[in-house]
Amino acid sequence: MSNEARRTAAPPASDRPLPRRTVAQYAIGSLGTGGFGTLPGLVLTYYLTDSLGVTALLAGIIVSASKIWDVIVDPVIGALTDRDLARRGTRRRLMLVGSLALPVFFALTFAVPPALGPAVGAVWVLVAFLLTATAFSLFQVPYIALPAELTDSYDARTTLLTWRVVVLTFAILLFGAGGPMLRSITGDPTTGYLVMGIVAGVTIGVGMLIATGAARRAHGTRPTMQTAAGATATNAAIVAHEVAGDPERGPTVEPSAFGSGIRGNFRAAFDALRRSQPFRVLLGTFLLQALATGMMLAGAQYFATWVLRSEDAVTLLFVALIAPALIAAPAWGWLARRRGKEATFAWASIIYAVAAAAIVAAAWAPGAWVYAPVAVAGVAYAGMQSLPMAMLPDVIAHDAARHGPGRAGAFGGVWTAGETTGFALGATVLSVVLAVTGYVSSTAFESVTQPDAAVTGIVLSFSVVPAALIAISLLTLARYRLRRTDVDV
Template identity: 30%
Template sequence: MLDLARQTPPTQLGRGAMIAWGIGTLGPVTVLTATNALLLRFLTDNYGLAAGLAASLIALSKFYDAFADVAMGVVSDRTNSRWGRRRPYLICGALLLAVSIFAIFAAPAFAGERTRLIYMALVLIFYATAYTIYNVPYMAMPGEMTRSYHERSELMRWRVYAVGLAIIIASAIGPKLLGWFGGDAAAYAKMALIFTPVVVIAGLVAFLGTAHAPATARAVTHHTMGEQIRSAARNKPFAVLILVKFVTLMSLGVQAVFPFFFQRILGVPIAVLGTYFFWQSAMFLLAPSLWLLCSRRWGKKRTFVAALALSLPAWLSWALAGHGEPLPLVYLRGVVIGISGSGVILMGQSMLPDTMEYDYRRTGLRREGVFAALYTTVEKLSGAIGVALVGMLLGRYGYVQSLGPAVAQPASALWAIRFAMAYVPAIITIAGMAALLAYDLDERKLAAMPLPVGPVALG
């Protein structure tokens, strides 16, 4: 019988490095969550763009970002500096992200729609570039920081804690700030100004706190980018994980429908949305230890499936909600979806460095940047499709945009909002569970693979 205790590398990371790296996700996730949850409504109800046009603009910026991710992955793999291959980009990316969120939500009120469109297109490209510069090297770091199968889950637990805190900042506190500041276009600018120091400080903490964490040096290779991408695609566990994340991460883009649903279907102030996201985010902070225990007992794959399945009743129940819905029931859905989302993120993130380790043992190459880039590329593409789907539904069924004051919506638009809120996430969840059936990498299979003595040919 295989002795996993002997085969698995010992713990290398200190708690401080884990926490610091986890805090590093506060910046990008705060900006990502704010744009996913609030940007589409800002563009339609405060910036005067049609719903379909606004959604297409957001989606196109994410498609651009997807192509930039791969280039950034290769750049970080090939970087040599006194601070390592990845860490310098944490500082640069954090500063650019802070500028981008303010530029988005403090957009000048140009009189012409075409001018507003051009400005927002340029700013969203800038934001996409900043996100890529930070997030691709950041997501490559776990593959270097530890080779312990279970320590990866422990490391990712601290990231999930930070994700929960970021969601509280962006989705719970954000809407409340909008309500306090009056809910107009100027309120969005004030909200963004409050978020900017959070983004900068998080990047600085991650940079300083991981100074002594294990890292790998650049390996000289003559393989082209295309050869490496094709080789990565032949990594079956990674390919399956990418498919699962592509499907499930569409729910991030679908979050764009939340402000519409709470205002138009539930008929509640936007501050209630903030409270909903508070309860959802609180579960992100409380549930990771439970999911970590489940993964040690059931394995990561089964835990991932269980986490997805937990959210199904909550998503489908939105189809029955309407005006007068008791707020405790609204918040209960947030609790369930938050517990589920905590497990989904924890398992998906902890399985990513497993596939990086599998690739290293299979090829002898240390190319965490390429894998992180492909992973975040899928994240952008799926999020773009989710946002575009919401925008297309609203536009197709007659949602009426405005420059601030609320306008009455046709029954068809209200049906589209309800469909996007309840049935689209449920379909996404079921598809993700089905895709996970093909994932076959576990601790025993990984430990049975010998460590390579050097790079091998990419056949």
């Protein structure tokens, strides 16, 4: 190509900014992901133990069972959404089904009549929440895969995911503070939980539904899904046999990448995990941090009720956590563009760990001062959410450049499974601590007193244990080797 042609040629995909409408549609999806990730984690265990009378250990098992199911089904959904992309040119179909189904099952989860008793209530919640989690995975897995297809740019992905986290932090504030307020609006815990389930479920579904527009828009603008010969993932299955064995044509997509039955779906997922060292490291780091934040999230209502002695204090805890995060999210994106995502991610994690550890003093001197370290943790939390999610598309693009495109859904499935596992284990560890320290469960309108050991366990679960998990995650993050020069080529 002549110098004149180079000057007049269209800029490469990596230099073109994403349309604002695409960025907005994608970001609004986090209204759904943030709501689903926050509200059940905040109130579901507490709903089981303090409204339905389910023991703490059984409540933890129920929450964990739904997440174990996610680990099973997410890789399957990942391979199915890759196959949708290859055959239909879009991941929208599964996202749409999940968006429409989730509000119904979410409301049913919190519609248990307490008169049925703890045993029936436990089974009801288990079945309803399993269906809810499945609907959410149908949306979440392809949603996570989209950024790698929307742009090739290292910095554009940071911008895209930064705005996603701005909406995510707003959603956490909205659902974390608004959910408990909705629960108390009727003055009756039974109808209050039902109102909360209906309103929150519809809001989550609407946010997810809007985001399906970004999936439709990704068709025809999937730079990372192109082969060197210019083929997109839509026709990659056709092109694969034509260019196989020709190194000048670039990487190809193996038909097995899209899975063939359940065994093939899991093979595609585990191949992605085995093949990519940066993915294993990033996933391990994020899983540990999800465990830490999931434990704090599940413990927030217990901390408000039994340490701060106000069930409504959970709203203030979430305001203190998320209000600073709304401001901090763009700042973390700005810093990442200058210092690198991985270094900035490490600093955010360190700040969060120090702030969480400081809350342990509430065991001896509970009071309003705890909102200060919670606010500092909120600033760090924005970076801990946006940066790994901005690094994931880089990992997917790096793998596509080395092994061929068409596997973003497989990566998304494994990532979602790891994330949900971390959050589930957070609630499980909390429930074990509550059981060991003698926490007393109760039904609605029943008054109980907790032993000092249980209150101490709640404090430790909200401070020292999460801080230790974040510290361990930094050791994993230190092994992440992918840099800008490996991605922007």
